[in-house]
Amino acid sequence: MVVMCLYVARDAPNSVRAVANLAEICKQYLHGRFKLEIVDVLKSPLRALKDGVLVTPSLAKLSPAPVAKIVGNLSDRASVLQALGIKG
Amino acid sequence: MAIPQALPKIATGVLGFDDLSRGGLPRGRTTLLKGGPGSGKTVFALQCLVNAVRMRRERGLFVAFEESTRQIVANAATFDWGLGPLVKRKLFFLDARLSPEVVHSGEFDLSGMLAMLKAKKQELGARWIVFDGIDVLLTLLRDPAAEMREIYRIRDWLADNEMTAIITAKTERGLSDAVNYDFMQFMVDCVVRLNRQLEQGLSMHRVQITKYRGSDFLAGEVPVSFGASGMEVAPPEPAEILHRASTERISAGFERLDKMLGGGLFRGSSTLITGLPGTSKTTLAGKFAEAACRRGERTLFVSFDEGSEPIVRNLGSVGIQFRPHLKSGLLRMYSARTESTSADDHLVKLKSLIRDYAPRCMVIDPLSAIGKAGGLAAARAVASRLIYMMKDQGITVFVTAINEGDDPAAEATDLEVSTIADTWIHLSYVIRSGERNRALTIIKSRGTWHSNQVRELILGATGPVLADVYTAGGEVLMGTLRWEKEDEERGKTLQRRAAFDHKRRELQVSEADTRARIKAMENDLERQRTELTLFSSEHDARLLSSSEREKELRRKRDADPAKRNGSKNGA
Numbered sequence A: 001m002v003v004m005c006l007y008v009a010r011d012a013p014n015s016v017r018a019v020a021n022l023a024e025i026c027k028q029y030l031h032g033r034f035k036l037e038i039v040d041v042l043k044s045p046l047r048a049l050k051d052g053v054l055v056t057p058s059l060a061k062l063s064p065a066p067v068a069k070i071v072g073n074l075s076d077r078a079s080v081l082q083a084l085g086i087k088g
Numbered sequence B: 001m002a003i004p005q006a007l008p009k010i011a012t013g014v015l016g017f018d019d020l021s022r023g024g025l026p027r028g029r030t031t032l033l034k035g036g037p038g039s040g041k042t043v044f045a046l047q048c049l050v051n052a053v054r055m056r057r058e059r060g061l062f063v064a065f066e067e068s069t070r071q072i073v074a075n076a077a078t079f080d081w082g083l084g085p086l087v088k089r090k091l092f093f094l095d096a097r098l099s100p101e102v103v104h105s106g107e108f109d110l111s112g113m114l115a116m117l118k119a120k121k122q123e124l125g126a127r128w129i130v131f132d133g134i135d136v137l138l139t140l141l142r143d144p145a146a147e148m149r150e151i152y153r154i155r156d157w158l159a160d161n162e163m164t165a166i167i168t169a170k171t172e173r174g175l176s177d178a179v180n181y182d183f184m185q186f187m188v189d190c191v192v193r194l195n196r197q198l199e200q201g202l203s204m205h206r207v208q209i210t211k212y213r214g215s216d217f218l219a220g221e222v223p224v225s226f227g228a229s230g231m232e233v234a235p236p237e238p239a240e241i242l243h244r245a246s247t248e249r250i251s252a253g254f255e256r257l258d259k260m261l262g263g264g265l266f267r268g269s270s271t272l273i274t275g276l277p278g279t280s281k282t283t284l285a286g287k288f289a290e291a292a293c294r295r296g297e298r299t300l301f302v303s304f305d306e307g308s309e310p311i312v313r314n315l316g317s318v319g320i321q322f323r324p325h326l327k328s329g330l331l332r333m334y335s336a337r338t339e340s341t342s343a344d345d346h347l348v349k350l351k352s353l354i355r356d357y358a359p360r361c362m363v364i365d366p367l368s369a370i371g372k373a374g375g376l377a378a379a380r381a382v383a384s385r386l387i388y389m390m391k392d393q394g395i396t397v398f399v400t401a402i403n404e405g406d407d408p409a410a411e412a413t414d415l416e417v418s419t420i421a422d423t424w425i426h427l428s429y430v431i432r433s434g435e436r437n438r439a440l441t442i443i444k445s446r447g448t449w450h451s452n453q454v455r456e457l458i459l460g461a462t463g464p465v466l467a468d469v470y471t472a473g474g475e476v477l478m479g480t481l482r483w484e485k486e487d488e489e490r491g492k493t494l495q496r497r498a499a500f501d502h503k504r505r506e507l508q509v510s511e512a513d514t515r516a517r518i519k520a521m522e523n524d525l526e527r528q529r530t531e532l533t534l535f536s537s538e539h540d541a542r543l544l545s546s547s548e549r550e551k552e553l554r555r556k557r558d559a560d561p562a563k564r565n566g567s568k569n570g571a
Helices: A013-030 A045-050 A077-084 B041-056 B069-076 B083-089 B111-124 B134-141 B144-161 B178-187 B255-260 B281-294 B308-316 B323-328 B343-357 B367-371 B376-392 B479-557 B561-570
Strands: A002-008 A034-040 A058-063 A068-071 B030-035 B059-064 B091-095 B126-132 B164-170 B190-199 B202-212 B222-227 B230-233 B270-275 B299-304 B331-336 B361-365 B396-402 B423-432 B435-445 B455-460 B463-467 B470-472 B475-477
Touching: A002 A013, A013 A034, A013 A077, A045 B111, A058 A077, A068 A077, B030 B041, B030 B178, B041 B059, B041 B069, B041 B083, B041 B091, B041 B126, B041 B164, B041 B190, B041 B230, B059 B069, B059 B111, B069 B083, B069 B091, B083 B091, B091 B111, B111 B126, B111 B144, B126 B134, B126 B144, B134 B144, B134 B164, B144 B178, B222 B343, B255 B435, B255 B463, B270 B281, B270 B376, B281 B299, B281 B308, B281 B361, B281 B396, B281 B423, B281 B463, B299 B308, B299 B343, B299 B367, B308 B323, B308 B331, B323 B331, B331 B343, B343 B367, B343 B376, B367 B376, B367 B396, B376 B396
Parallel strands: A002 A034, B030 B164, B030 B190, B059 B091, B059 B126, B126 B164, B270 B396, B270 B423, B299 B331, B299 B361, B361 B396
Antiparallel strands: A002 A058, A058 A068, B190 B202, B202 B222, B222 B230, B423 B435, B435 B455, B455 B463, B470 B475
């Protein structure tokens, strides 16, 4: 089970793209074995601040260890898979 | 056509900067602060933030892209800002460094961060924001187009939020990404450039305002220094000299010198003492300081390249006692090294000392030391600024300067203080007959009569003494020569006295003699008189006795006394 949190800035182009890219990855590699929370930073900025998020979009892999942080619209799939610990 | 409206300004409280910018930074606008590494950008920005809290209770956000916020706060703790308690309640620090472990995958933007900052701004009611090290953030974007886009985003966000913003950006010469900074310069209302440069082995800081929309400002680079209170911009020298001229006289240390100065120094005047090492410059300055303390005046004694302790001890050996005044707090001593510190930094330090201690009298010994490190031109400017500043505040000051040569033509100091100083005392050695003696000359003393004679300065256990001078054949006599001259004078006096005594005694003797002779003659006269009297009475006696004898004889011859009587009557 991969637990992730994606921080987006509502409908900012990079954020929209990140959501789409992540959905694709989950569908293709994780087959339902994942938990994803999407946080809209514009709606809950103080939560994002508390979580140490700086730029959007940002993806945090919370488990399994080690935790990883990925910034960007997740268009570079190889680096995302590596950070999430998924063998491509 | 609309008349361009001047931007409202907000004071930064950074000493000197508000004068330079004619009021501070543009309120509710953005200022770009650029400069090389270590030029003081972060200090300046943070100082503005701290001052805003202190001066107007305005809160602020500090977004750190380059350094950790913990490091920034720790660095700032070296200044006397009292940042600690402000950090939580009045200021918000955002550590906005992207960890190197963060994986990059495609483009990102700052809309999330700005949303967070907006929330924080509202929570805190912040009016100020600092983006420190925006260059670091921009390089993370890895795309010039994205950089441009995000700069625009920040600009729009700042405009919407009406915050007074400072964006700092590191500039390095020869870096190709200067395009964006040019662009940033265009979008901000004020551009301040900080510059750090090595000059003769010392780092010199300078600040320059290169752009200020709709405002007048002082162009040109101005020296900056960093003291206990943070950054300080050297104030431009006022074109007009406005000093009150006091007519109050105060002692220069001891009576003889005061006399030579026509009654002492004017309150608030500056005195320069020049001379070779060992000519007692410090002693004179010490005497001045001690006299000031005795009058109950707060005095600041600044020494360069010599510790306070040895100075106190050395002055004590010539009867100048600092310890009681140090104990009472009237006297404050400050010692500094000059090798590693630029003249500007000394100026800042001395200014803050003067501000904190508010002395009425001050000594800087030797002022020439500030020219040791860094450029001479800078030291000259600092020396004159220092003296003018002290004059402005009515502080009576003694500064000493070491002369390289001892010939009168070279009596001007490197720092060219002699033209500014009101009084100039020169100490020199006079070598004659195998002796080296100290000589004191007053070269100038504005607005007062002063002796133009050279005096010998003698250091005794009770302090410096100015000895009378003897001139012989147009030369001042000193040391043994003076002593000999004095001795000779003493001898002559004794001789004169002896001669007088002799003559008096002679006269007395002769008077007595005459009296004696008179007495003798009187005695003679008396004797003669007596003799005469005696002689007369003898004669009478003889006459009487002869008549008596005759009578007796007649009586004896004539036995009839009646007849003798009758015959006598009838005869």
